[in-house]
Amino acid sequence: MGIMGHHGDKAREALLDAAEELFAIHGVDAVSNRKIAEHVGTHNHSAVAYHFGNRDELIRALLERHLHSMQGRRNELLADLPEDAGLREVIACRILPWVEQLAAMPQPSWRAQFLYQVRSVPSAAKVLASSFETNDGFDELFLRMRDSLSNISQPILRARASVLGHLALGICAEFEAALQAGTQHGNWTSVGYFLIDAGAGMLAAPVTHSEDFLSPPTIPSLI
Template identity: 30%
Template sequence: MNTDASEGPSTGPSPARRPGPSRRRAQADTTRSQLLLAAERLYAIHGISEVSNRQVAEAAGSANNSAVGYYVGTKTDLLEAILRSHNEPIARGMKEMIDRTAGSPDLHDYIECLVRPYTDHLAQLRRPSGFARVIAQVVTDPTLLRNRVFDSTLGQTLRQAFNPMWAQIADAPKETIEMRQQVLRNMVLHTCAEQERSAHFSEVPADWSLVSEILINSVAAVLTHVPSQPGGLGSDS
């Protein structure tokens, strides 16, 4: 009778198994998400230019100081990834509202297409969020991704909402329309950033529905305002 133990079942310790490809992918995705959230929070509090990738890795709980480079890339890549993670759902919500609003004669409807998807998105984020403060920095700092922020799905969708809105005030001079567009952008982005900052430090959630309503009415007032004519009411004689 053959008594060679090698033919029976092994009772010794089995070698450690390495995680499969799908598990490694899930772990990498989790680490990447943690890095994006940590970066967004630090950028919002301290400013984008003041935060290093090493600080982001430490805040995300990574033992590897070069985790950002491994999982995301450069600081520019990190910022783009943060913006993309928000821009895509905002664009989807905006597109849905634009489709429902098509053909409406009411200027408020088109303003709502621009404002409400953004405030609704902010309302859905985990608290405290830092995105509104990050985007407000990006669009006002020429060293950041100002032009690339909107050259995306969100940028295309914004143009779809702007075009019918401007068509309703087409009799205004081009310079006036461009200036009002600047006012609209700054009003929405910086008001939301201030509301987010206040909610963060007070630990009282922002009322994004109220913020949206106020912004829509305020933007409508800016767009429909009739400037005083030289020599007319409101000008020096």
């Protein structure tokens, strides 16, 4: 790689770092491309457009930034999962790659808080859908969950699995913020196993009411 290419990659990463932090703190729609450029110390206010083309592509780059490594780790865990694995072991394949990624982030980190912000922004809905439409391992995970919970109907199970993703994201965003504030208790490993235990209880809970209200999730899971 030439010197210019190296500098270009560093500038791109700096813009991604700045955008992730500012989006996490202020929300996606409240932060301009100019503000992102200024946050990295450049006077070139068109830097975001130069490196990413447009706003959607910046958000897409942020969403996909660590996606492949997380999917790779999930696939490793799935490959090692025994045929008679229990529900907690299956859920661990979903949760552990996510919390391991967050634990490995330089501090302060903004990843969970950014994702929590972006999932509530209507303008990012199409980017979210296209970035996560092939989230490797999720189909196999669902099949393994279904095998463990044959007494739960498929629509209910899919809805609960979606809730698990949103629950995990919210808790991790809160814990990430607490780390920065110095008020956290425990560590990312304890967060992960709390979510595994809570997820197992929720997925296996008795069904006591009609499932007529259910519809396919409108927002893809980000973890």
